[in-house]
Amino acid sequence: MIPRGLSDLLAAVGGDHGPAEGPVPGTVHAEDVSVDLGGQRVLDDASLTADEGEFVGLIGPNGSGKTTLLRTMAGVLETDAGQVRVGGADVSERSARAVSRRVAVVPQDTHLAFEFDVRSVVAMGRTPYRSRVAFGPRPDEARIDHALERARVDHLADRSVDEVSGGERQRVLLARALAQDTPVLLLDEPTASLDINHQVRTLEIVRSLVDDGKTVVAAIHDLNLAAHYCDSLALLGDGSVLAEGSPTEVLTESTLEAAFGTRAVVTSHPVTGSVYVMALPDGTTDRTRAHVHVIGGGATGARLLYLLSAAGFEVTTGALNEGDSDLETARHLGIEAITLPPGATVDESTAAAVRDRVREAAVTVVADVEIGVGNLPNLEAASAAEHLVLVEKRPFEERNFVGPEAAERYRSLRSRATLADESDLIAAVEELVQDGTESQQG
Numbered sequence: 001m002i003p004r005g006l007s008d009l010l011a012a013v014g015g016d017h018g019p020a021e022g023p024v025p026g027t028v029h030a031e032d033v034s035v036d037l038g039g040q041r042v043l044d045d046a047s048l049t050a051d052e053g054e055f056v057g058l059i060g061p062n063g064s065g066k067t068t069l070l071r072t073m074a075g076v077l078e079t080d081a082g083q084v085r086v087g088g089a090d091v092s093e094r095s096a097r098a099v100s101r102r103v104a105v106v107p108q109d110t111h112l113a114f115e116f117d118v119r120s121v122v123a124m125g126r127t128p129y130r131s132r133v134a135f136g137p138r139p140d141e142a143r144i145d146h147a148l149e150r151a152r153v154d155h156l157a158d159r160s161v162d163e164v165s166g167g168e169r170q171r172v173l174l175a176r177a178l179a180q181d182t183p184v185l186l187l188d189e190p191t192a193s194l195d196i197n198h199q200v201r202t203l204e205i206v207r208s209l210v211d212d213g214k215t216v217v218a219a220i221h222d223l224n225l226a227a228h229y230c231d232s233l234a235l236l237g238d239g240s241v242l243a244e245g246s247p248t249e250v251l252t253e254s255t256l257e258a259a260f261g262t263r264a265v266v267t268s269h270p271v272t273g274s275v276y277v278m279a280l281p282d283g284t285t286d287r288t289r290a291h292v293h294v295i296g297g298g299a300t301g302a303r304l305l306y307l308l309s310a311a312g313f314e315v316t317t318g319a320l321n322e323g324d325s326d327l328e329t330a331r332h333l334g335i336e337a338i339t340l341p342p343g344a345t346v347d348e349s350t351a352a353a354v355r356d357r358v359r360e361a362a363v364t365v366v367a368d369v370e371i372g373v374g375n376l377p378n379l380e381a382a383s384a385a386e387h388l389v390l391v392e393k394r395p396f397e398e399r400n401f402v403g404p405e406a407a408e409r410y411r412s413l414r415s416r417a418t419l420a421d422e423s424d425l426i427a428a429v430e431e432l433v434q435d436g437t438e439s440q441q442g
């Protein structure tokens with residue numbers, strides 16, 4: 001294994017070959033790539049394709065091989081098996097100088113050994129074309145200006161690179177890569193250690209570069225940012241590509257569990273519509289605590305389902321109509337639900353099923369749900385609960401009950417229930433479970 005080093009690539013000099021002849025297609029194919037480092041197999045038969053003008057996000061746990069794959073695609077590391085082709089050409093068969101005209105890299109570590117001003121750092125991106133500077137009419141200055149502007153660091157051009165913020169330095173290195181004028185950009189965690197504002201600004205710039213035709217492969221830890229900005233994702237685990245495809249295809253609960261060893265809820269973001277991943281705490285994989293039944297609906301119960309699951313309770317819910325967002329949440333969390341067709345009211349047999357669940361449960365929790373004729377039988381079933389918690393977001397007096405009967409039923413439940421809000425729900429349920437256990441023992 002011979003690490004050639006990014007600096008070698010950037011510093012590579014030779015004859016004045018000028019830009020590569022003809023169009024350079026920005027396609028990247030890593031084919032069955034294996035790499036050993038320090039006697040260990042770090043990449044194992046990893047394959048990945050990035051088409052021209054595509055933004056591919058490399059995701060995966062720490063140590064899964066993302067950086068190694070990027071370094072291999074840049075020709076910085078040699079493969080022990082398989083090959084990487086950029087624009088159809090095997091990178092291992094081309095000179096460092098030739099590769100660096102096709103592939104630019106923004107490394108994870110933005111530290112620079114010397115104190116350069118920003119413009120000089122960006123000018124280093126022109127190294128693969130350096131001899132042209134000596135003879136040509138300095139077209140490079142325009143490219144450097146353009147790169148500075150595109151990465152939005154032109155206002156910092158005269159500042160020392162040591163005197164800009166971490167977020168700005170990351171964009172300075174992006175500008176250096178842009179000055180390299182390559183069809184392919186490889187970014188190693190371009191948003192690591194950036195605040196949310198800089199993360200979004202950086203990824204917006206990268207996205208606009210892709211929209212203009214660049215091919216980008218970027219290691220990104222934040223799955224939700226990756227899902228939002230990338231066209232496709234490759235999920236790495238233990239040096240292999242476990243899944244590759246659109247964010248929806250790759251970010252599934254089973255692939256995430258396989259790669260990260262954690263349970264996650266995958267939904268769609270309510271504002272952006274992108275795939276949205278939320279990792280669940282360990283307790284959710286071990287629901288061995290008491291049974292809690294939740295009566296909710298219309299998004300009033302989702303958070304309660306999550307909190308109770310995360311606290312390790314065995315949760316059931318219902319009755320909920322198909323299409324209700326609480327039902328979707330229940331399914332994501334693997335919670336058993338009593339269901340009804342869309343828009344149907346709770347009929348006698350469904351109400352009986354709810355009553356059975358309520359009787360079996362150590363505690364029944366009723367969310368701050370609108371109570372009308374359709375779900376009144378749910379409320380009636382709740383009266384069979386031995387221990388009852390009502391979660392009230394709004395004061396009782398401000399609640400709308402559809403009809404006096406519903407208000408009256410609720411009032412009577414309330415007279416014997418524990419009132420809680422989301423912040424003390426778990427404590428309230430735990431206390432009731434404890435009471436129940438003690439009274440059984442007594």
Ligand SMILES: Nc1ncnc2c1ncn2[C@@H]1O[C@H](COP(=O)(O)OP(=O)(O)OP(=O)(O)O)[C@@H](O)[C@H]1O
Nearest residue numbers: 037038040042060061062063064065066067068069
């Ligand atoms: N030069 C090296 N010698 C030996 N092992 C190495 C070397 N470089 C990386 N590794 C190992 O290879 C594995 C993959 O490392 P790599 O940096 O590619 O992972 P990564 O997915 O980028 O991780 P992270 O998300 O933490 O940046 C790790 O187990 C790492 O310890």
